[in-house]
Amino acid sequence: MNLYQVAYHHASTHGVSTAVHIPDSPDPVPDSVLHRLHPEEAKHAKTLRGYRQVQYVGGRIALRRACEQLGVRPPPLLTDDRGAPILPKGVAGSVSHKKTLAIAMVANANDGTLGVDLEEYEPMRLSISSHVLTPSEELTIAELPDERRWIAIVLRFSIKESIYKALDPYVNRYVGFHEAQVEPDLNGGAKVKLNLVNGEGPFTVDAKYKWIAGRLLTSVRIKPLPSTGG
Ligand SMILES: CC(C)(COP(=O)(O)OP(=O)(O)OC[C@H]1O[C@@H](n2cnc3c(N)ncnc32)[C@H](O)[C@@H]1OP(=O)(O)O)[C@@H](O)C(=O)NCCC(=O)NCCS
Structure with missing residues (x-):
């Protein structure tokens, strides 16, 4: 299994999604992986520890790749004060992670919010x-x-x-x-x-x-x- 690499892409009438393999381990995410995030996302990732860091990084890699499927080159995808990812204008999106997989789905915001x-x-x-x-x-x-x-x-x-x-x-x-x-x-x-x-x-x-x-x-x-x- 290629950690922090795409496991699959998926499309439905709700949006396009990208899933990324993540390790079932609390070990710090290597710098080579953090470098694939926007520097502001990587800065935030470095404030997180253990599984939380692994999941955040996997989710952000998935979110960036899903945005690319929409043809959107994303700015830093930071987090709002309620914990939700901040998406570029016009894009709705959401993230979830489980033990060994992180997934993000994005879509046109005209069709409403997405979870x-x-x-x-x-x-x-x-x-x-x-x-x-x-x-x-x-x-x-x-x-x-x-x-x-x-x-x-x-x-x-x-x-x-x-x-x-x-x-x-x-x-x-x-x-x-x-x-x-x-x-x-x-x-x-x-x-x-x-x-x-x-x-x-x-x-x-x-x-x-x-x-x-x-x-x-x-x-x-x-x-x-x-x-x-x-
Ligand atoms: C917030 C909650 C839904 C997250 O679900 P989870 O199973 O713990 O974790 P997941 O991996 O599926 O999702 C985590 C992601 O949710 C997103 N998230 C967190 N808070 C959010 C919010 N307020 N709004 C939208 N997305 C949010 C984030 O993207 C987070 O990942 P990230 O921090 O890496 O970006 C959950 O913790 C919770 O509080 N559930 C209880 C409330 C509920 O579900 N009520 C049902 C109403 S009908």
Whole structure:
């Protein structure tokens, strides 16, 4: 496996993405890799330690490569005060990382904000369900045969993390897992109903999921709905 090199590129109607191999190790990122970032990104990377540094660097390499797929030569892709990556004007984008892979997706910002999340199938963590699911989602899951429960939970969990990232620019606050109801379909999409506690919106929310090489990739696009007036 070529560390900090592209694992794959992917395209969907939500955007183009690039995945980069990262080491499952807290060792400092070598200077030869840091040099591939914009100097301002590398300066920030040097303030980070252990796995956090590895993930940030992998994510930024992925984000730069994804921007290049759009034909955009990115300026320094820094981080805003809520932790989200700052993209060039006109570009929406999002980053996620898991143990050995970092991924970034970018798209035209005219179609709304973008959130992306990567999850691994294993280990199964059935115990997260009460934290992540609404009571009605829990009822749906309870009706499933045991072997289908984890997939149903991780799909909802990941789509909600993607929702969080896409929603953040509009609401600028922590959004809890119970503020969205997610019903995945069998075609890589999901019906999403937001129940935002502060009543923000309305928004259109478009969610997608795909299994790529044993990992779940979810993405969400969010756009404010035009006000109906009155
Ligand atoms: C912020 C959060 C979604 C990040 O997810 P995670 O699984 O911990 O980590 P991931 O690797 O998937 O994502 C990390 C990336 O998220 C992005 N990110 C962090 N905060 C963000 C924010 N407020 N808005 C958008 N993107 C954000 C960053 O790009 C970060 O990577 P980077 O620092 O290297 O650039 C998660 O920590 C969290 O707080 N979740 C609870 C809230 C939630 O999901 N609610 C559901 C609402 S329906």
